[in-house]
Amino acid sequence: MFYKSDIKFTDFSELVNSVRVFTNKEAFEEKSELHHRNIALQDPKKLLLDSDGRILYRLSNGEEVKIVLYVDYQHFQNNYYPHDTPIENLNRYHFYNCQNIEVIYRNGYRPSGTTREDGAFPYKFLGQFGEEFFATQHQQLLPCEKCLDIFNNQHKSNLGIYHFKLEYLQLSE
Numbered sequence: 001m002f003y004k005s006d007i008k009f010t011d012f013s014e015l016v017n018s019v020r021v022f023t024n025k026e027a028f029e030e031k032s033e034l035h036h037r038n039i040a041l042q043d044p045k046k047l048l049l050d051s052d053g054r055i056l057y058r059l060s061n062g063e064e065v066k067i068v069l070y071v072d073y074q075h076f077q078n079n080y081y082p083h084d085t086p087i088e089n090l091n092r093y094h095f096y097n098c099q100n101i102e103v104i105y106r107n108g109y110r111p112s113g114t115t116r117e118d119g120a121f122p123y124k125f126l127g128q129f130g131e132e133f134f135a136t137q138h139q140q141l142l143p144c145e146k147c148l149d150i151f152n153n154q155h156k157s158n159l160g161i162y163h164f165k166l167e168y169l170q171l172s173e
């Protein structure tokens with residue numbers, strides 16, 4: 001025979017379990033999106049920093065993963081051909097809480113996060129009014145110089161923007 005309080009407890013733990021299954025499924029999907037593509041980081045409060053100042057993203061199950069942050073779209077003049085743009089003029093990716101992150105949010109840009117390490121970033125080339133000229137899943141981008149300075153300081157290295165590799169960030173750890 002059950003006491004009333006036992007029944008309540010049983011109901012409650014079932015609820016907790018179903019919520020946990022749901023959040024794990026959601027977290028698995030988020031992880032997969034981060035690994036293969038990217039996730040829009042609309043809410044700066046979902047971003048965290050580790051003790052080194054590296055940018056972390058909190059998954060829906062509470063797990064924190066290291067990410068790279070960048071703006072995955074860029075506006076251009078009309079009659080423009082994306083392949084003409086030198087890589088230096090495209091958005092940079094960030095991995096520390098550098099001054100540019102605040103500027104990105106303050107200027108109304110909506111950054112994305114990714115844990116891809118192959119250097120192929122999803123990227124959209126847009127017209128002045130937001131019309132899509134061209135989109136790719138494989139845009140090469142350069143690291144932010146401010147973030148790279150912090151990295152070099154922490155690792156006593158002297159890597160330049162063309163020699164830095166995403167795998168140094170150990171995003172999949």
Ligand SMILES: [Zn+2]
Pocket residue numbers: 093094095096098099100101144145146147148
């Ligand atoms: Zn940066």
